[in-house]
Amino acid sequence: NAGVTQTPKFQVLKTGQSMTLQCAQDMNHEYMSWYRQDPGMGLRLIHYSVGAGITDQGEVPNGYNVSRSTTEDFPLRLLSAAPSQTSVYFCASSRLETANYGYTFGSGTRLTVV
Amino acid sequence: AQTVTQSQPEMSVQEAETVTLSCTYDTSESDYYLFWYKQPPSRQMILVIRQEAYKQQNATENRFSVNFQKAAKSFSLKISDSQLGDAAMYFCAYRYSGGGADGLTFGKGTHLIIQP
Numbered sequence: 010n011a012g013v014t015q016t017p018k019f020q021v022l023k024t025g026q027s028m029t030l031q032c033a034q035d036m037n038h039e040y041m042s043w044y045r046q047d048p049g050m051g052l053r054l055i056h057y058s059v060g061a062g063i064t065d066q067g068e069v070p071n072g073y074n075v076s077r078s079t080t081e082d083f084p085l086r087l088l089s090a091a092p093s094q095t096s097v098y099f100c101a102s103s104r105l106e107t108a109n110y111g112y113t114f115g116s117g118t119r120l121t122v123v
Numbered sequence: 124a125q126t127v128t129q130s131q132p133e134m135s136v137q138e139a140e141t142v143t144l145s146c147t148y149d150t151s152e153s154d155y156y157l158f159w160y161k162q163p164p165s166r167q168m169i170l171v172i173r174q175e176a177y178k179q180q181n182a183t184e185n186r187f188s189v190n191f192q193k194a195a196k197s198f199s200l201k202i203s204d205s206q207l208g209d210a211a212m213y214f215c216a217y218r219y220s221g222g223g224a225d226g227l228t229f230g231k232g233t234h235l236i237i238q239p
Binding site: 112 | 226232
């Protein structure tokens with residue numbers, strides 16, 4: 010049971026480049042979400058999804074796009090990377106009915122935009 | 124909107140001693156959940172303990188316990204018999220139970236150092 014898998018673990022981008030951070034879970038979780046972690050800021054919600062075809066914005070959605078075509082995958086797209094998007098990104102998931110018991114987190118992607 | 128405040132950016136404790144990490148939150152809701160997550164240098168987010176707001180009894184998980192004061196909106200974490208493996212960032216988090224898709228609201232974290 011792999012849990013929540015994020016790829017890549019590390020990435021360096023140049024300003025203006027685009028890329029997709031991948032997130033996959035094999036637990037049949039309806040709820041998936043993306044957070045960013047900045048020094049001294051805790052984790053902040055970017056986007057979330059409650060099922061295939063359904064996505065919504067979190068606290069800091071600007072500069073990011075998401076889609077959810079399958080239950081298993083929830084990719085995060087940076088269309089034109091900016092230095093302000095340098096951060097550690099976490100994907101988290103849960104069953105909707107057990108969300109109050111906490112989420113399962115991936116191991117994170119450290120992204121540096123130069 | 125709800126907020127979570129951790130007022131201690133860093134705490135240090137001797138191995139085998141007890142340490143308490145503070146967390147306060149602000150919400151207008153009455154039904155919610157509170158969590159403490161541990162983030163070791165590996166970066167993995169690990170759930171330490173959770174508390175339902177409707178329960179008066181404080182949650183306990185082995186050496187970890189909480190002091191939940193609903194009226195004061197306070198949710199502190201006590202770690203007894205501190206071990207070197209407890210060294211990590213600790214995040215307090217809040218989740219409104221009525222919103223099925225709502226995410227977690229995190230505090231800024233407390234860096235816990237264990238002195239051998």
